[in-house]
Amino acid sequence: MSNHYLSIENVQKTFGRGPEALNVLKDINLTVDRGEYIAIIGHSGCGKSTVLNVVAGLLDASAGGVILDGKEVNQPGPDRSLVFQNHSLLPWLTVYENVALAVNKVCAKTMNKAERKEWILKNLDMVGMSHALDQLPTQISGGMKQRVGIARALAMEPKVLLLDEPFGALDALTRAHLQDEVMRIQADLNNTVMMITHDVDEAVLLSDRIVMMTNGPSATIGEILDIKLPRPRDRIALAEDPEYNHYRREVLRFLHEKQRKVKPLQKAPPAEPARQAQQA
Numbered sequence: 001m002s003n004h005y006l007s008i009e010n011v012q013k014t015f016g017r018g019p020e021a022l023n024v025l026k027d028i029n030l031t032v033d034r035g036e037y038i039a040i041i042g043h044s045g046c047g048k049s050t051v052l053n054v055v056a057g058l059l060d061a062s063a064g065g066v067i068l069d070g071k072e073v074n075q076p077g078p079d080r081s082l083v084f085q086n087h088s089l090l091p092w093l094t095v096y097e098n099v100a101l102a103v104n105k106v107c108a109k110t111m112n113k114a115e116r117k118e119w120i121l122k123n124l125d126m127v128g129m130s131h132a133l134d135q136l137p138t139q140i141s142g143g144m145k146q147r148v149g150i151a152r153a154l155a156m157e158p159k160v161l162l163l164d165e166p167f168g169a170l171d172a173l174t175r176a177h178l179q180d181e182v183m184r185i186q187a188d189l190n191n192t193v194m195m196i197t198h199d200v201d202e203a204v205l206l207s208d209r210i211v212m213m214t215n216g217p218s219a220t221i222g223e224i225l226d227i228k229l230p231r232p233r234d235r236i237a238l239a240e241d242p243e244y245n246h247y248r249r250e251v252l253r254f255l256h257e258k259q260r261k262v263k264p265l266q267k268a269p270p271a272e273p274a275r276q277a278q279q280a
């Protein structure tokens with residue numbers, strides 16, 4: 001057995017059976033140390049979410065397995081919390097209540113009521129949401145909802161934080177802001193993180209290593225890039241930094257030269273015209 005905190009060993013995943021079977025993942029091997037920030041990047045449909053879902057215990061691997069802190073993962077658990085691109089807050093609960101639901105479940109044995117309340121408030125404060133405790137999800141912006149989702153995930157103190165394109169649905173400014181906050185929180189808490197992204201800058205800025213996946217079917221890990229930029233990292237200063245730009249080019253080269261998306265044989269149907277934005 002390896003000494004690594006998280007270890008993905010020979011994972012394969014096939015969906016369906018017989019002639020319909022689709023082999024999505026093949027020979028996925030990855031070890032992650034405690035406190036490491038890993039980004040997974042690869043073309044759409046290659047199997048990134050499938051990898052994360054196997055680590056989360058939401059999907060069973062067809063072969064191989066995942067070991068976290070010495071234990072095999074075979075179902076979802078509070079030691080792995082997942083944040084998706086689109087927030088998954090319960091619409092009838094307030095910001096506070098959405099986080100409380102998770103904390104009351106996971107921390108019921110370790111904290112009393114007052115301690116849980118303090119913990120919920122602390123985590124919401126960490127993501128800058130203390131001002132909106134009593135708002136419902138429909139009353140706050142997309143970026144705010146993602147913050148609450150991150151607070152909820154952090155409040156469970158998972159061994160691994162699994163982020164599936166957490167900033168994917170946000171505008172560029174909000175995204176940059178949240179990336180900076182995640183870096184700050186990461187510097188404080190030293191979480192172990194696996195984050196899927198399509199954004200090359202985001203991957204280089206946030207990670208210690210970038211795992212680059214080959215195209216499917218039977219996708220696997222093509223290359224792993226070590227990002228040795230010192231922390232804390234500043235996006236403005238890095239924009240001109242030759243080392244930063246070298247890493248960026250390496251990822252782009254992998255995605256657009258080595259793993260160029262093969263053109264589909266059939267012509268895609270014509271795109272629907274974009275819907276007009278509604279006038280207020």
Ligand SMILES: Nc1ncnc2c1ncn2[C@@H]1O[C@H](COP(=O)(O)OP(=O)(O)OP(=O)(O)O)[C@@H](O)[C@H]1O
Pocket residue numbers: 015016022024042043044045046047048049050051216
């Ligand atoms: N539950 C499922 N049943 C059958 N096929 C699935 C299932 N989940 C995923 N797939 C297939 O597995 C492949 C990989 O899907 P996955 O969602 O992991 O890709 P991805 O890399 O996360 O893509 P994207 O970047 O678009 O989110 C796709 O071909 C998808 O259709």
Ligand SMILES: [Mg+2]
Pocket residue numbers: 048049050164
């Ligand atoms: Mg995905």
